[in-house]
Amino acid sequence: PSIPKTLTQAGFATGIIGKLHVQPESVYPWTHDRQKVPGGPRNVPRMAAAAAGFFAAIGERPFYLHMGFTDPHRDFGNGQTYEGVEETRYDPATVPVPDFLPDHPDVRAELAEYYQSISRLDLGIGLAIQALEKAGRADDTMIIVMSDHGMPFPGAKASSFDSGHHCPLLISLPGAPEVECDAVVNWSSIAPTVFDWCGVEAPEGLPEGSLVPVLDQEHASGWDETFFSHTFHEVTNYYPYRALRARKYKFVRNLYPELTRPLPSDLWASPTWRATEREGMEMMGRRPTKAFLHQRGEALFDVEADPMETTNLIDDPALQDVAGEMRTKVRHFRMETSDPWVLASRQLGEEGLEGGVS
Numbered sequence: 001p002s003i004p005k006t007l008t009q010a011g012f013a014t015g016i017i018g019k020l021h022v023q024p025e026s027v028y029p030w031t032h033d034r035q036k037v038p039g040g041p042r043n044v045p046r047m048a049a050a051a052a053g054f055f056a057a058i059g060e061r062p063f064y065l066h067m068g069f070t071d072p073h074r075d076f077g078n079g080q081t082y083e084g085v086e087e088t089r090y091d092p093a094t095v096p097v098p099d100f101l102p103d104h105p106d107v108r109a110e111l112a113e114y115y116q117s118i119s120r121l122d123l124g125i126g127l128a129i130q131a132l133e134k135a136g137r138a139d140d141t142m143i144i145v146m147s148d149h150g151m152p153f154p155g156a157k158a159s160s161f162d163s164g165h166h167c168p169l170l171i172s173l174p175g176a177p178e179v180e181c182d183a184v185v186n187w188s189s190i191a192p193t194v195f196d197w198c199g200v201e202a203p204e205g206l207p208e209g210s211l212v213p214v215l216d217q218e219h220a221s222g223w224d225e226t227f228f229s230h231t232f233h234e235v236t237n238y239y240p241y242r243a244l245r246a247r248k249y250k251f252v253r254n255l256y257p258e259l260t261r262p263l264p265s266d267l268w269a270s271p272t273w274r275a276t277e278r279e280g281m282e283m284m285g286r287r288p289t290k291a292f293l294h295q296r297g298e299a300l301f302d303v304e305a306d307p308m309e310t311t312n313l314i315d316d317p318a319l320q321d322v323a324g325e326m327r328t329k330v331r332h333f334r335m336e337t338s339d340p341w342v343l344a345s346r347q348l349g350e351e352g353l354e355g356g357v358s
Contacts, residue, residue, distance in 0.1 A: 001203035002028050003064060003191050010200045013058040017041075017050045019068030021148075032057060041070040042077040042117075044124030045084035048131045055135035062198065063137075069124055072117035074152050074266045088119035099308050100155040100163045100285040106275040114151070138174065142197045144190065145170040154273050155284050155292060158233040158264050160241045160252045160299075161309050165228055171215055173197075183214050183223035184245065207337075227333045231341075233264045240341055242334055244326050249319075250309070251326035252299040255341055261293050286310055300326070 002022075004014040008029055015032040018041030022028050034050045037043060047067060054065060071077060078087070092108035095115060101107050125145060132138050147167045150156035156163040169185070171193070188208040195202040196210035214220035225246040232238040239262055240255040267273060276284065284292055286308045300316070300323050301309040313319050334342050 003194055004028055004030055004066070006195065006203060007064045007198060007200060010198075011062070012198065012200075013054075013061045013063040015054045015058075015063065015065040017054065017065070017067045018047055019070050020066075021068070035068075039080075039082060041068055042080070042120065043082045043085075044069070044071075044120060044127055045082065047124055048127035051128050052131040052134065055131065055137060064194065064198070067128055069121050071121035071124065072114055072152075074270070076113040076117040077120075078113050078116050082120075085120060085123065088116060090115045098151070098153075098156075098163065098285065100161065100287055101153060101272065102276060102281050102284055104272075104275050104279075104281075106271040110153070110270065110272050114153075140174065142174075142194075143170075143172040144193075146187070146190070148187075152264075152267060153270070154263055154267050154276065155287060157267060158230065158237060158239075159261070159292075160230065160243055160254070162245075162250070162303060162307065165245070171211065173212075173215060176216060179216055179218055181214060181217055181220055183211065183217075183220035184226050184247065185211060185223060186226045186228055225329075227330070229339070237262045237264050242330050242339070242341075244330050244333070245303075246326070248302060248304050249322055249326065250299075250301045250303050251323065251330060252301075253327070253330055254295050254297055254299070255345065257295055257297040261295060298323075298327070 004016075005027060008014045008031055013032060014030050015034060016030045017034045018037050020028070020035055032054055034054065037046050037050055039046050041047060047069065051065065051067065054063075081087075090112040092105070092112040095108055095111045097103045097107060097111065101111075129138070129143065132141060132143075146169050149158070150162075150164040150167060155161060158164060186208070188206070189211050192202050192206050192208060192210040193212055196212045214223065225244060227242070227244055229240075229242045231240045239259060241252055242255070243250065243252045262268070263273060275281070276289065282289055287310055291310075296312060296314065298314045299309075299312045300314040300319060301311070302313060303309065314323055333339075334345075
């Protein structure tokens with residue numbers, strides 16, 4: 001029961017503008033389908049114009065509007081021009097290089113393109129909010145800005161590191177104070193949050209709760225850990241892992257560590273990875289390239305002391321209680337969510353995965 005289906009049934013106008021990454025239509029129905037934007041979903045003035053058209057069409061009806069910007073997805077889209085967009089360009093020589101990437105001219109050139117794409121997205125979000133305000137709907141609307149993964153660079157997107165899973169999340173409520181909330185969350189909380197704000201009863205069985213009660217809190221009690229999993233990005237990009245991220249420690253279970261970690265096709269073909277391979281770079285920033293490509297079956301990281309996750313502490317005698325507790329929680333998570341890979345783990349003789357999966 002998706003957000004658009006549930007809200008459509010509750011009488012809301014539901015709109016999609018730009019990129020839509022899910023199917024089928026029976027699960028994701030929309031009362032106003034505006035996926036096809038002139039110039040595409042990187043043309044942020046046209047995206048905002050489509051939003052204005054949506055608001056004009058729905059009148060005073062309650063609404064849910066999903067805007068799928070393509071920026072800053074690869075290929076970054078900077079080879080085009082868009083009327084009404086004054087591009088922000090960056091000098092590759094001065095751009096910041098994240099600690100998980102090598103400081104190399106090819107990497108810097110790509111980062112400059114990436115940051116330009118982000119700046120265009122920032123403009124697009126601002127134009128969309130202006131359209132909301134001009135429609136007179138800003139005083140009763142919750143705004144959520146989020147992405148579906150980390151930076152589209154090796155060592156981030158489709159990896160188990162925080163650089164791949166720590167994504168932007170900004171939620172604005174009318175008249176609410178500006179607070180940096182430290183709740184540890186995943187995107188399973190988005191649907192309950194939307195239903196809560198809209199005053200619509202949430203479907204049964206949602207795995208997480210609403211964030212609305214803690215948005216005004218800097219320190220959110222009870223939101224101290226979250227699970228996440230990955231199986232493949234593309235069918236050919238198969239590298240399943242299950243993980244638990246807490247405030248200080250992070251536990252990762254790589255289900256097939258004998259595999260070389262693959263990259264999504266756009267990352268594998270990127271100048272960044274080509275330079276890494278071509279020049280035989282032993283380090284991807286602060287991470288050894290070899291350790292990135294060939295990981296152990298289990299990993300435990302102290303993400304407070306080691307945010308780049310460079311040192312695997314799974315064998316540290318002083319941390320065996322921590323590792324054991326987090327390992328057990330991940331096993332329970334896998335069984336409770338009917339993870340089909342539990343059966344594969346049983347065949348490999350892994351203990352502690354009895355029952356629960358059919």
